[in-house]
Amino acid sequence: MYDYLIVGAGLYGATCAYELNKKGYKCLVIDKRDHIAGNIYTKEIEGINVHVYGAHIFHTSNKEIWDYINQFAEFNNFINQPVARYKNELYNLPFNMNTFTKLWNDVFTPDDAKNKIEEEKNKYHIEDPKNLEEQAINLVGPTIYEKLIKGYTAKQWGRPCTELPSFIIKRLPVRFTFDNNYFNDRYQGIPIGGYTKIIEKMLSGIEVRLNYDYKLHKNEINANNVIYTGPIDEYFDYCYGPLEYRKVEFKTEILDCDNYQGNAVVNYTQYEIPYTRIIEHKHFEFGKQSKTVISKEYSSTWKPGDEPYYPLNDNKNNDLYNKYKELADKEKNISFGGRLGLYKYYDMDDTIEVALNYLKDIK
């Protein structure tokens, strides 16, 4: 008999398990995969911690969350400074003075850059932007949009920017300083030794069953409460139809060279290049190994049975989620959490914060 059955050994599930275990509740954590840590799982290859489900860079402005995660690992001083490749040109991201001075050879100062973008924006300004394309053009003008946003975004989300919600682009900062830090957050880094170790620590002393599918085994487990971090639509057998996600696939290669691209992340913003980005994992931890491991990231349409990654939070899908949420609210002794259970585009810090908020009410 368990107090809590936690379905999913990812960051949300592990945070819940750790805190509930500390409060004295008996927990069982199950996961249908053969490993813990969900999508933050890292695996050592050639002495390099490989981010198996894509790059995860921890960043937050919330000191409480930063202190919280630092209980479980020491973080290095990695700062994400991705580079974008468009045809035979390389640009710094996010959009900043390094990007602007390279794009326009008559731009030298922040004022020059502002004037240039203003000039471009004025020509194309759209009142009340309704989609990502309009929002992006209003934000940075058509040149940056064409070279650095249009193709990348269409590849990542599988539809043109005119059919995407504008909020997606709001994640990307625009700065008039020579600052290549992708994030605006106060705290940032990569856990030394990989993310899997964090989850191992969180789950230490707690019973975990891997290769264990909730749907197949739920009747065998006696638990007073369930925390479900799988897809909410799957839980309800897709009774209102499936929610849409984006699927991401990684083609990982070990290369016999010590430095393939000189940076952890290079985005390929041209539509014709089939992958969205190449991750060179060793650079997350300033690795000096003689070989390197790279992953090409391909984004594609998700269908039921595939691994879901990004929830597609447009109006249609959010409305559908709300219908599932109504069903969820009627269920007894079960709560839903994480990116899939709550159908939200959460970063790692959000995930922990939402979990800790949920746990506050449990004495």
Ligand code: UDP
């Ligand atoms: N984006 C872009 N060009 C880039 C990088 C990002 O247009 O080179 C846009 C794109 O629309 C993407 C959004 O910014 O969906 C958010 O990107 P981010 O890198 O934050 O996504 P994540 O790392 O979560 O996949």
